[in-house]
Amino acid sequence: MERIKLDDLLKFKFLSSLTISPDASKVAFVVHEMNQDDNNYKSIIWLYDARTAQLSQLTSSNQDSSPLWLNDSKLLFVSWRDEKDRKRKENGEPLTPFYTIDVTRGEAKRTFELPFFVKQIKKLNENTLLFTAVYDHRLKDFWKLSKDERENVLKTLKEEKDYEVLDEIPFWSNGSGFTNKKRIRLFSYNLQTGQIVPISDELSNVEHFSDSLDGRTVLYVANRFEHVMKRSNDLYLYDLEKNESIKLTHTDNFRYTFAEFIDGKVIFAGSDMRRYGINENPKFYSLDLSSGQVELLTPDFDASLHNSVNSDCRFGSNRTFKVDGKYLYFVSTQWHDAQMYRIDGSGRIEQLTFNKGSVDGFDVLSGKIFFVGLRNMKLQEIYELVVGEEKQISQFNEWVQKERHISRPERFTFTANDGVTIEGWIMKPFGFEPGKKYPTVLEIHGGPKTVYGEVFFHEMQLLASEGYVVLYCNPRGSDGRGNEFADIRGKYGTIDYEDIMQLVDECLKNFAFIDESKLGVTGGSYGGFMTNWIIGHTHRFKAAVSQRSIANWISKFGTTDIGYFFVEDQHLATPWSDFEKLWWHSPMRYANEVKTPTLFIHSEEDYRCWLVEGIQMFTSLKYHGVETKLVMFRGENHELSRSGKPLHRMRRLKEILDWFEKHLK
Structure with a gap:
């Protein structure tokens, strides 16, 4: 078998938007693939016929996504196949074109367009769709205007393109650009009349809306704010016939994760954030609409309700919760796996999947x-769950297993200094020979409340294929083991740093093939913070690559999209309540101690960990005479390594390999 290659990334398939037809006989989904020539991603809709077990490609424009079943054979989807639509979008006009196709025969037809950039769309009933879209206050009731009026509005916006007027925080958002007075708003669309009706108000960000079981009502979660966005939100019930929303919020300062109908009641998940802050794991509740009574269903449940298993081999989004019959199905991360579960109206939870790895999304x-x-260390595939057994039904990435050597992570545990068990992994390099010593790279995940697991991670596989041992662990602060384990508020750079350094010590003690004189370290986001922290507190690493990092918690507070609430929550301090504490936890404070040659990788439009964080650390190291380099990617954001432009992702990996090659070999 050959080793994993850098350009293998261009051949991987990424799967998303899986949806089952109303008669449960067919499954539609999107297959994404990198397009090197155009430096973007192809998106094609595929179909699986459960009766014949046949997979077939349904569309071919390479620009199709978001499939939605209108009936057993008719599929609605978004497509940018028309060059005129693409040019209108490039010129700043908000629109989303929709097509329909009969999956049993015929060609796709352009059916309608919506004068918005649509985020998500669902079917309410035979005649009505619900959708969320970006609402810009400068456009006001754009959808009601005539063609000439719309052109005048767009012309005015173009004339003002050099200005940004800011009067609220956050005023920008990673991946969305400037968001001042822009909201994700909920609308209904009548398929027969073309009428668009706003459901949420102009100042509310809709964070979730449910499937409708009766075709008349829908639940949605929205965060309404002026000037400063708060972390709590509200729950609403919308009635289509009355065209009104009723607030169902049961208590103040509560953060709803999602809400759905089940067994005649509302089941919702959320947290009051009182004990563990904004990252506190949600619990399940039921709400009786007739009495207004709220019941806590899962007092002992202590896990996140999303997939936090890290990988750089995903693209697009997938559903992670849905009601079917008397159950709410959901994905939860526990230890280092993301598995599928279901809960009934009484609060009883069952685990449905058990194989190691990650359930990235589902439909039921x-x-x-x-x-x-x-x-099983494979890239994404489609699976069917039959009587508890997972049946693989696609082979999109099977060639990797057949043609490439995959380094399988070997899990071990060790006991931290305070008695807590920490899990770690080691990956042996390609062509491993007993008795030989190898340079080693320590990887640190972001979050910090995410996890590493036993899934395919191209960056790690590439490092192993280039002759490096790869180490990683889930230190304190990680997801998967409850609130107490994840809670490092006010402790950044202390117990988490100690866990990571103890991982290195344990590996050096137990794996003689690690060359202690050739250790490297890398990580992104929180992992970038920790990389910056490490090089200021130890000289044991001979090279570092700090990605989308944090250098200064004081500047992060005042500049990033989440800074003003994340910093206060995670450090229990603001620049005014405890300036010294924020500075003490800032890697820049220790930059004068750094000796490690360090590469900084940052994206110009990363508003989560803004470019100034990388610049500050880079400047500090340059000032103190440390070998350093900063590579900045234009047109990219915090998601560079996961969904950035193909050529940018390739260049990023090449910069990492070149840096470690120079300093560790």
């Missing part, structure tokens, strides 16, 4: 379950 209908998974 009439008891039939299909999911996108990273299983």
Whole structure:
């Protein structure tokens, strides 16, 4: 077998938007692939026929996404196949073109367009769709205007393109650019009349809306704010016939994760954030609409309700919760796996999947379950869950298993200084020979409340293929083991740093093939913070690559999209309540101690960990005479390594390999 290659990334397939037809006989999903020539991603809709077990490609424009079943054979989807639509979008006009196709025959037809950039769309009933879209206050009721009026509005916006007027925080958002007075708003669309009706108000960000079980009502979660966005939100019930929303919020300062109908009641998940802050794991509740009574269903449940398993081999989004019959199905991360579960109206939870890895998303209908998974160190494939057994039904990435050597992570545990068990992994390099010593790279995940697991991670596989041992662990602060384990508020750079350094010590003690004189370290986001922290507190690493990092918690507070609430929550301090504490936890404070040659990788439009963080650390090291380099990617954001332009992702990996090659070999 050959080793994993850098340009293998261009051949991987990424799967998303899996959805089952109303008669549960077919499954539609999107296959994404990198397009090197155009430096973007192809997106094609595929179909799986459960009756014949046949997979087939349904569309071919390379620009199709977001499939939605209108009936057993008719599929609605978004497509940018028309050059005129693409040019209108490039010129700043908000629109999303929709097509329909009969999956049994015929060609796709352009059916309608919406004068918004649509985020998500669902079916309410035979005649009505619900959708969320970006609402810009400068456009006001754009959808009501005539063609000439719309052109005048767009012309005015173009004339003002050099200005940004800011009067609220956050005023920008990673991946969305400037968001001042822009909201994700909920609308209905009548398929027969073309009428668009706003459901949420102009100042509310809609964070979730449910599937409708009766075709008349829908639940949605929205965060309404002026001037300063708060972390709590509200729950609403919308009635289509009355065209009104009723607030169902049961208490102040509560953060709803999602809400759905089940067994005649509302089941919702959320947290009051009182004990563990904004990252506190949600619990399940039920709400009786007739009495208004709220019941806590899962007092002992202590896990996140999302997939936090890290990988750089995903693209697009997938559903991670849905009601079917008397159950709410959901994905939860526990230890280092993301598995599928279900809960009934009484609060009883069952685990449904057990194989190691990650359930990236699923759909369920009439008891039939299909999911996108990273299983058994494979890249994403489609699976069917049949009587507890996972049946693989696609082979999009099977060539990797057949043609490439995959370094399988070997899990071990060790006991931290205070008695807590920490899990770690080691990956041996390609062509491993007993008795030989190898340079080693320590990887640190972001979050910090995410996890590393046993899934395919191209960056790690590439390092192993280039002759490096790869180490990683889930230190304190990570997800998967409850609130107490994840809670490092006010402790950044202390117990988490100690856990990571103890991982290195344990590996040096137990794996003689690690060359202690050739250790490297890298990580992104929180992992970038920790990389910056490490090089200021130890000289044991001979090279470092700090990605989308944090250097200064004081500047992060005042500049990034989440800074003003994340910094206060995670450090229990603001620049005014405890300036010294924020500075003490800032890696820049220790930059004068750094000796490690360090590469900084940052994206110009990363508003989560803004470019100034990388610049500050880079400047500090240059000032103190440390070998350093900063590589900045234009047109990219915090997601560079996961969904950045293909050529940018390739260049990023090449910069990492070149830096470690220079300093560790």
